Amino acid sequence: xxxxxxxxxxxxxxxxxxxxxxxxxxxxxxxxxxxxxxxxxxxxxxxxxxxxxxxxxxxxxxxxxxxxxxxxxxxxxxxxxxxxxxxxxxxxxxxxxxxxxxxxxxxxxxxxxxxxxxxxxxxxxxxxxxxxxxxxxxxxxxxxxxxxxxxxxxxxxxxxxxxxxxxxxxxxxxxxxxxxxxxxxxxxxxxxxxxxxxxxxxxxxxxxxxxxxxxxxxxxxxxxxxxxxxxxxxxxxxxxx
Numbered sequence: 001x002x003x004x005x006x007x008x009x010x011x012x013x014x015x016x017x018x019x020x021x022x023x024x025x026x027x028x029x030x031x032x033x034x035x036x037x038x039x040x041x042x043x044x045x046x047x048x049x050x051x052x053x054x055x056x057x058x059x060x061x062x063x064x065x066x067x068x069x070x071x072x073x074x075x076x077x078x079x080x081x082x083x084x085x086x087x088x089x090x091x092x093x094x095x096x097x098x099x100x101x102x103x104x105x106x107x108x109x110x111x112x113x114x115x116x117x118x119x120x121x122x123x124x125x126x127x128x129x130x131x132x133x134x135x136x137x138x139x140x141x142x143x144x145x146x147x148x149x150x151x152x153x154x155x156x157x158x159x160x161x162x163x164x165x166x167x168x169x170x171x172x173x174x175x176x177x178x179x180x181x182x183x184x185x186x187x188x189x190x191x192x193x194x195x196x197x198x199x200x201x202x203x204x205x206x207x208x209x210x211x212x213x214x215x216x217x218x219x220x221x222x223x224x225x226x227x228x229x230x231x232x233x234x235x236x237x238x239x240x241x
Contacts, residue, residue, distance in 0.1 A: 133184020136177040
Protein backbone atom coordinates (compact mmCIF):
# COMPACT_ATOMS: atom_id res chain seq x y z
CA UNK A 1 0.00 0.00 0.00
CA UNK A 2 1.27 3.47 -0.90
CA UNK A 3 2.79 5.06 2.25
CA UNK A 4 1.73 8.63 1.33
CA UNK A 5 -1.84 7.44 0.81
CA UNK A 6 -1.86 5.80 4.24
CA UNK A 7 -0.57 8.97 5.90
CA UNK A 8 -3.09 11.24 4.15
CA UNK A 9 -5.99 8.80 4.48
CA UNK A 10 -5.52 6.57 7.54
CA UNK A 11 -7.27 3.23 7.74
CA UNK A 12 -10.47 2.58 9.64
CA UNK A 13 -10.25 2.40 13.42
CA UNK A 14 -9.99 -1.13 14.87
CA UNK A 15 -13.53 -0.94 16.30
CA UNK A 16 -14.92 0.21 12.94
CA UNK A 17 -13.12 -2.57 11.10
CA UNK A 18 -14.30 -5.12 13.66
CA UNK A 19 -17.94 -3.99 13.30
CA UNK A 20 -17.87 -4.29 9.51
CA UNK A 21 -16.14 -7.67 9.66
CA UNK A 22 -18.66 -9.01 12.18
CA UNK A 23 -21.71 -7.80 10.24
CA UNK A 24 -20.46 -8.07 6.66
CA UNK A 25 -22.10 -11.41 5.86
CA UNK A 26 -25.56 -10.25 6.95
CA UNK A 27 -25.28 -6.89 5.17
CA UNK A 28 -23.95 -8.52 1.98
CA UNK A 29 -26.76 -11.09 1.98
CA UNK A 30 -29.42 -8.40 2.43
CA UNK A 31 -27.89 -6.35 -0.42
CA UNK A 32 -27.78 -9.45 -2.65
CA UNK A 33 -31.34 -10.59 -1.99
CA UNK A 34 -33.00 -7.19 -2.30
CA UNK A 35 -30.90 -6.32 -5.36
CA UNK A 36 -32.05 -9.54 -7.06
CA UNK A 37 -35.64 -8.76 -6.10
CA UNK A 38 -35.49 -5.19 -7.43
CA UNK A 39 -33.52 -6.11 -10.56
CA UNK A 40 -32.44 -2.52 -11.24
CA UNK A 41 -30.28 -2.64 -14.35
CA UNK A 42 -29.26 1.00 -14.76
CA UNK A 43 -25.96 1.76 -16.48
CA UNK A 44 -23.18 2.80 -14.07
CA UNK A 45 -23.35 6.44 -15.17
CA UNK A 46 -27.11 6.52 -14.56
CA UNK A 47 -27.38 4.51 -11.34
CA UNK A 48 -27.04 7.36 -8.82
CA UNK A 49 -29.28 10.41 -8.69
CA UNK A 50 -26.72 13.23 -8.75
CA UNK A 51 -27.28 15.84 -5.99
CA UNK A 52 -25.52 18.79 -7.61
CA UNK A 53 -25.92 22.46 -6.66
CA UNK A 54 -28.92 22.86 -8.96
CA UNK A 55 -30.67 19.96 -7.21
CA UNK A 56 -30.15 21.42 -3.73
CA UNK A 57 -31.51 24.82 -4.80
CA UNK A 58 -34.85 23.34 -5.83
CA UNK A 59 -37.92 23.52 -3.55
CA UNK A 60 -38.48 20.43 -1.45
CA UNK A 61 -41.51 19.29 -3.46
CA UNK A 62 -39.49 19.40 -6.68
CA UNK A 63 -36.75 17.35 -5.01
CA UNK A 64 -39.38 14.79 -4.01
CA UNK A 65 -40.68 14.63 -7.58
CA UNK A 66 -37.15 14.13 -8.96
CA UNK A 67 -36.50 11.30 -6.48
CA UNK A 68 -39.84 9.61 -7.20
CA UNK A 69 -39.26 9.83 -10.95
CA UNK A 70 -35.80 8.35 -10.48
CA UNK A 71 -37.11 5.26 -8.68
CA UNK A 72 -40.32 4.90 -10.69
CA UNK A 73 -42.95 6.00 -8.16
CA UNK A 74 -45.99 7.43 -9.91
CA UNK A 75 -47.64 8.67 -6.71
CA UNK A 76 -45.82 11.77 -5.50
CA UNK A 77 -45.93 12.65 -1.79
CA UNK A 78 -47.22 15.83 -0.22
CA UNK A 79 -44.40 17.38 1.79
CA UNK A 80 -45.02 19.26 5.03
CA UNK A 81 -42.14 21.08 6.68
CA UNK A 82 -42.03 21.90 10.36
CA UNK A 83 -44.09 19.21 12.06
CA UNK A 84 -44.18 15.47 12.33
CA UNK A 85 -47.01 12.97 12.74
CA UNK A 86 -50.48 14.38 13.48
CA UNK A 87 -52.02 13.03 16.64
CA UNK A 88 -48.89 11.29 17.87
CA UNK A 89 -46.29 12.33 20.39
CA UNK A 90 -43.48 10.56 22.22
CA UNK A 91 -40.87 9.09 19.90
CA UNK A 92 -42.48 10.69 16.84
CA UNK A 93 -41.71 14.16 18.19
CA UNK A 94 -38.00 13.34 18.08
CA UNK A 95 -37.98 11.91 14.55
CA UNK A 96 -36.46 13.88 11.65
CA UNK A 97 -39.31 12.85 9.37
CA UNK A 98 -42.13 10.38 8.91
CA UNK A 99 -44.13 9.00 5.98
CA UNK A 100 -47.74 7.91 6.27
CA UNK A 101 -51.08 7.51 4.56
CA UNK A 102 -53.18 10.65 5.03
CA UNK A 103 -56.34 8.67 5.74
CA UNK A 104 -55.11 5.90 8.04
CA UNK A 105 -52.03 7.69 9.45
CA UNK A 106 -50.02 4.48 8.97
CA UNK A 107 -47.09 3.87 6.63
CA UNK A 108 -48.29 0.27 6.15
CA UNK A 109 -51.35 1.55 4.26
CA UNK A 110 -49.36 3.40 1.61
CA UNK A 111 -48.89 0.46 -0.78
CA UNK A 112 -52.30 1.15 -2.34
CA UNK A 113 -52.54 4.78 -1.34
CA UNK A 114 -52.66 7.93 -3.41
CA UNK A 115 -52.56 10.07 -0.27
CA UNK A 116 -48.88 9.72 0.62
CA UNK A 117 -47.58 12.36 3.04
CA UNK A 118 -44.08 13.10 4.34
CA UNK A 119 -43.61 15.40 7.30
CA UNK A 120 -40.12 16.77 8.02
CA UNK A 121 -39.42 18.32 11.41
CA UNK A 122 -38.53 21.98 11.70
CA UNK A 123 -35.14 21.13 13.21
CA UNK A 124 -34.04 19.25 10.08
CA UNK A 125 -35.87 21.29 7.45
CA UNK A 126 -33.56 24.34 7.60
CA UNK A 127 -30.63 22.72 5.81
CA UNK A 128 -31.17 21.64 2.20
CA UNK A 129 -28.80 18.65 2.39
CA UNK A 130 -30.18 17.34 5.66
CA UNK A 131 -33.82 17.80 4.59
CA UNK A 132 -33.04 16.03 1.31
CA UNK A 133 -31.52 13.08 3.19
CA UNK A 134 -34.61 12.81 5.40
CA UNK A 135 -36.77 13.00 2.28
CA UNK A 136 -34.78 10.23 0.52
CA UNK A 137 -35.18 7.97 3.56
CA UNK A 138 -38.93 8.52 3.86
CA UNK A 139 -39.50 8.05 0.12
CA UNK A 140 -37.65 4.74 0.44
CA UNK A 141 -40.14 3.65 3.11
CA UNK A 142 -42.93 4.36 0.63
CA UNK A 143 -41.01 2.48 -2.07
CA UNK A 144 -40.74 -0.58 0.20
CA UNK A 145 -44.50 -0.75 0.68
CA UNK A 146 -45.44 0.21 -2.87
CA UNK A 147 -43.34 -2.69 -4.17
CA UNK A 148 -44.50 -4.95 -1.33
CA UNK A 149 -40.91 -5.50 -0.34
CA UNK A 150 -41.86 -5.64 3.33
CA UNK A 151 -43.76 -8.88 2.66
CA UNK A 152 -40.65 -10.26 0.97
CA UNK A 153 -38.40 -9.05 3.80
CA UNK A 154 -40.66 -10.30 6.62
CA UNK A 155 -40.83 -13.76 5.02
CA UNK A 156 -37.04 -14.07 4.86
CA UNK A 157 -35.33 -15.25 8.05
CA UNK A 158 -31.98 -13.77 7.02
CA UNK A 159 -33.64 -10.35 6.73
CA UNK A 160 -34.83 -10.61 10.34
CA UNK A 161 -31.24 -10.09 11.48
CA UNK A 162 -31.48 -6.45 10.36
CA UNK A 163 -34.10 -4.04 11.68
CA UNK A 164 -36.61 -2.51 9.26
CA UNK A 165 -34.97 0.94 9.50
CA UNK A 166 -31.55 -0.53 8.68
CA UNK A 167 -33.01 -2.37 5.70
CA UNK A 168 -34.72 0.83 4.56
CA UNK A 169 -31.42 2.68 4.78
CA UNK A 170 -29.74 -0.08 2.74
CA UNK A 171 -32.48 0.06 0.08
CA UNK A 172 -31.97 3.85 -0.16
CA UNK A 173 -28.53 3.05 -1.64
CA UNK A 174 -29.81 0.24 -3.86
CA UNK A 175 -32.36 2.49 -5.61
CA UNK A 176 -29.82 5.23 -6.36
CA UNK A 177 -30.56 7.76 -3.61
CA UNK A 178 -27.40 6.99 -1.63
CA UNK A 179 -25.48 10.15 -2.49
CA UNK A 180 -28.33 12.33 -1.24
CA UNK A 181 -28.51 10.30 1.96
CA UNK A 182 -24.75 10.37 2.61
CA UNK A 183 -24.43 14.11 1.99
CA UNK A 184 -27.07 14.83 4.63
CA UNK A 185 -25.70 12.48 7.29
CA UNK A 186 -22.28 13.90 8.15
CA UNK A 187 -22.50 16.10 11.26
CA UNK A 188 -26.26 16.48 10.83
CA UNK A 189 -27.49 15.12 14.14
CA UNK A 190 -29.62 12.57 12.29
CA UNK A 191 -29.92 9.25 14.08
CA UNK A 192 -29.56 6.41 11.56
CA UNK A 193 -29.68 2.86 12.89
CA UNK A 194 -26.19 2.09 11.54
CA UNK A 195 -22.88 3.98 12.01
CA UNK A 196 -21.78 6.28 9.18
CA UNK A 197 -18.80 4.14 8.20
CA UNK A 198 -21.20 1.20 7.71
CA UNK A 199 -23.16 3.28 5.22
CA UNK A 200 -19.90 4.02 3.43
CA UNK A 201 -19.23 0.28 3.29
CA UNK A 202 -22.75 -0.37 1.91
CA UNK A 203 -22.30 2.43 -0.63
CA UNK A 204 -18.91 1.19 -1.80
CA UNK A 205 -20.05 -2.45 -1.84
CA UNK A 206 -23.00 -1.57 -4.11
CA UNK A 207 -20.72 0.50 -6.37
CA UNK A 208 -18.44 -2.54 -6.70
CA UNK A 209 -21.35 -4.89 -7.47
CA UNK A 210 -22.79 -2.46 -10.05
CA UNK A 211 -19.40 -1.76 -11.64
CA UNK A 212 -19.54 1.96 -10.85
CA UNK A 213 -16.03 3.52 -10.98
CA UNK A 214 -14.80 6.08 -8.41
CA UNK A 215 -14.96 8.98 -10.89
CA UNK A 216 -18.74 8.46 -10.94
CA UNK A 217 -19.39 7.21 -7.41
CA UNK A 218 -17.51 10.10 -5.74
CA UNK A 219 -19.01 12.84 -7.90
CA UNK A 220 -21.18 15.37 -5.99
CA UNK A 221 -20.29 13.92 -2.59
CA UNK A 222 -19.41 16.18 0.34
CA UNK A 223 -15.69 16.47 1.12
CA UNK A 224 -16.03 14.79 4.54
CA UNK A 225 -17.82 11.82 2.98
CA UNK A 226 -15.05 11.47 0.39
CA UNK A 227 -12.47 11.40 3.20
CA UNK A 228 -14.22 8.44 4.84
CA UNK A 229 -14.46 6.68 1.47
CA UNK A 230 -10.70 7.13 1.04
CA UNK A 231 -10.20 5.58 4.49
CA UNK A 232 -12.41 2.69 3.43
CA UNK A 233 -10.32 2.26 0.26
CA UNK A 234 -7.45 1.05 2.46
CA UNK A 235 -9.61 -2.03 3.05
CA UNK A 236 -10.52 -2.85 -0.52
CA UNK A 237 -10.47 -6.55 0.29
CA UNK A 238 -13.66 -6.02 2.32
CA UNK A 239 -15.40 -4.28 -0.57
CA UNK A 240 -14.40 -6.82 -3.22
CA UNK A 241 -14.71 -10.09 -1.29
